[in-house]
């Protein structure tokens with residue numbers, strides 16, 4: 001199966017809304033909460049919602065962490081993984097001036113594939129397609145984090161040249177559990 005990563009537009013929004021209604025959510029640390037929040041925002045102003053997904057200047061509202069705390073948004077953008085239908089989302093955020101990230105940001109890239117499209121190579125291909133866009137921001141590498149038992153996500157990273165660099169303890173706002181940090185040189 002071959003996928004594209006597309007800049008979200010109103011044309012694809014109904015497919016995205018359908019995935020949110022089916023229980024998928026873009027933030028895998030807060031699946032239901034992130035889906036409910038987004039459905040509410042889409043109902044209120046669909047155009048503003050779609051526009052907010054492309055935010056290279058980090059002008060959007062603060063980001064809510066799993067413990068409910070809110071932190072300043074970094075520059076970033078979301079892309080939708082698309083095979084003719086909605087497959088999932090992948091996002092990239094960065095800090096201007098280098099590849100360093102604040103400690104509360106769990107990696108430059110996050111992704112989530114809808115359950116009914118998993119295991120078909122969507123995330124592996126989407127990450128491969130996103131990396132040139134990361135390089136274009138001038139970063140020398142990107143970091144990603146996974147839970148120690150998230151083997152599918154680890155395979156997505158290693159298939160794209162990623163290496164595990166450390167085991168660390170997530171910030172208290174994420175529950176303080178163990179996680180793995182990965183790096184892909186660009």
Ligand SMILES: CC(C)(COP(=O)(O)OP(=O)(O)OC[C@H]1O[C@@H](n2cnc3c(N)ncnc32)[C@H](O)[C@@H]1OP(=O)(O)O)[C@@H](O)C(=O)NCCC(=O)NCCS
Pocket residue numbers: 028110111112113114117118119120121122123124125145146147150151152153155156159
């Ligand atoms: C992690 C995730 C994005 C992977 O998406 P995907 O499109 O299914 O991934 P791929 O099809 O590209 O598969 C990647 C590898 O994982 C394997 N895999 C996928 N689903 C699997 C499963 N349920 N059990 C075991 N292996 C699985 C694939 O076989 C593939 O392995 P290979 O490279 O040896 O062939 C998806 O499972 C997901 O959205 N999970 C919930 C959110 C999440 O965990 N996001 C990442 C946070 S770090």
